[in-house]
Amino acid sequence: MPESFSPRPPAHPPDGTADVPGSLDPQDWQALRAQAHRMLDDILDYQQNIRQRPVWQPAPTAVRDSFQQALPQQPQDLAAVHAEFMRDILPYAIGNAHPGFMGWVHGAGTPVGMLGEMLAAGLNANLGGRAQVPVAVERQITHWMRELFHFPENASGLFVTGTSMANLIALLVARSQALGTEVRRQGLQAADEQLVAYASAGAHKCIYKAMDVAGIGGDFLRTIPLDACFRLDMAALEQAIAADRAAGFKPFMIAGTAGSVDVGAIDPLPQLADLAQREGLWFHIDGAFGALGMLAPDIAPHLAGIERADSIAFDFHKWLQVPYDAGFVLVRDGNRHFDSFALPVAYLSRDLRGMAAGSPWPCDFGLDLSRSFKALKTWFTLKVYGTEQLGRMISTTCVLARYLAQRIDELPQLELLAPVALNIVCFRYRCPAEVNADLVNAATVVALQESGIAAPSTTTINGHLAIRVAIVNHRTQRADLDAMLQATLRLGAQTLASGIGRNGQGAFGSLGLRQDAAE
Numbered sequence: 001m002p003e004s005f006s007p008r009p010p011a012h013p014p015d016g017t018a019d020v021p022g023s024l025d026p027q028d029w030q031a032l033r034a035q036a037h038r039m040l041d042d043i044l045d046y047q048q049n050i051r052q053r054p055v056w057q058p059a060p061t062a063v064r065d066s067f068q069q070a071l072p073q074q075p076q077d078l079a080a081v082h083a084e085f086m087r088d089i090l091p092y093a094i095g096n097a098h099p100g101f102m103g104w105v106h107g108a109g110t111p112v113g114m115l116g117e118m119l120a121a122g123l124n125a126n127l128g129g130r131a132q133v134p135v136a137v138e139r140q141i142t143h144w145m146r147e148l149f150h151f152p153e154n155a156s157g158l159f160v161t162g163t164s165m166a167n168l169i170a171l172l173v174a175r176s177q178a179l180g181t182e183v184r185r186q187g188l189q190a191a192d193e194q195l196v197a198y199a200s201a202g203a204h205k206c207i208y209k210a211m212d213v214a215g216i217g218g219d220f221l222r223t224i225p226l227d228a229c230f231r232l233d234m235a236a237l238e239q240a241i242a243a244d245r246a247a248g249f250k251p252f253m254i255a256g257t258a259g260s261v262d263v264g265a266i267d268p269l270p271q272l273a274d275l276a277q278r279e280g281l282w283f284h285i286d287g288a289f290g291a292l293g294m295l296a297p298d299i300a301p302h303l304a305g306i307e308r309a310d311s312i313a314f315d316f317h318k319w320l321q322v323p324y325d326a327g328f329v330l331v332r333d334g335n336r337h338f339d340s341f342a343l344p345v346a347y348l349s350r351d352l353r354g355m356a357a358g359s360p361w362p363c364d365f366g367l368d369l370s371r372s373f374k375a376l377k378t379w380f381t382l383k384v385y386g387t388e389q390l391g392r393m394i395s396t397t398c399v400l401a402r403y404l405a406q407r408i409d410e411l412p413q414l415e416l417l418a419p420v421a422l423n424i425v426c427f428r429y430r431c432p433a434e435v436n437a438d439l440v441n442a443a444t445v446v447a448l449q450e451s452g453i454a455a456p457s458t459t460t461i462n463g464h465l466a467i468r469v470a471i472v473n474h475r476t477q478r479a480d481l482d483a484m485l486q487a488t489l490r491l492g493a494q495t496l497a498s499g500i501g502r503n504g505q506g507a508f509g510s511l512g513l514r515q516d517a518a519e
């Protein structure tokens, strides 16, 4: 091979100039390989042995302070930087990969998803568009999601960061359905009347944010009360729509929730679909975690009606355990979706052949131009595990939630605060009438988190602070729930005995639960 084709510069150019002075590739690939294998082993060790770690631990001050350094000017050994990661970063993550993590709604990730993500980073594909099979992989996922949700051939799909963004994309399509694509040039001046949307009081706040960002205004998201099962109250919704029409507003969208963030409730989807059809409104579903319950034969029937939505927003990074982030939006009318975002520009012109072929591109369906290959880790996850196993895993989290609810029912110190619809259990530690139970339960959750045993979170149910366990973690087992309950009983009793919640006494100060470490 002639010298000029040498793929890399000589290791130590005698005159200090390399053929490719700007290249960031290693001079010694062999050494990089060895280090890379060590890094892969370390992170696989983390996943394999995660049970031996606390779910979470507060980072010592010295560790937190070590992230306030000046911009590094000189190179450092990869091995040294990795050692710093192992010492100062890995132990102090939030711990959602751990089986004891049951707070908020976080997926746990899988080794397979991680490897898919590693390959995507190595390929460094930009999924904005162009003639490349990575885009076909994303279309393959869209195809699979059409199949799963019984959507038509013409439906479009797009990977986004998460359901917050997916809800925004869907809302913008609904907006252009209501006002025509005029709205893209003229803004909301294109509207004669104020747009109004509807969601339940249990809907995620990102829908409010989407109304805000879309320029429609958060006040014009009507909050519809819940029924006794925490589902949107249909009669109240009908009244709200009628009242808005009478007042001269323009209702345009109903956002149903399939798996509410607080309790996992599923709105009455068939009735919502009927009403949206009668009223000529866009029917969107926020199914952030719940929608993929379609993979579980025992949960799918509860989601009946989802196939009638105009758009669905959901996350692969929650119940499907794909590593963060991997949100998705599916839109029934792909043309409407395209018309809501596509913009012809010279530097993105299309062709029938060459690298500019394959239009439309993902960038025509959303806000992002440069996009990561989120589809790959999702594709690996779906292919390697298959939908049957993934569905069983999802079912299991619901079985575990029912097991937990039953245990709570049997324990006189605890009470359930909401029925268990799917995989979320809300309960609290009972307190005597003269004690502020909210303060006791809040402090108990902090103590649980700091114990490293289990990590539930909190929410408010009918005005009461609830300990909220969301089982979105394929690693969680009965023993983890038992350990969480045992710790709750112990720490709840300790909290109560400490005087928290009496005579206005709040948490912290008297509990002595690893406050030193938290500082």
Ligand SMILES: *Cc1c(COP(=O)(O)O)cnc(C)c1O
Pocket: 105, 161, 162, 163, 164, 165, 204, 206, 257, 259, 260, 261, 286, 287, 288, 289, 315, 327
């Ligand atoms: C998690 C969640 C969201 C937000 O999704 P992100 O992926 O965090 O943006 C929205 N709605 C519901 C019901 C959720 O559970």
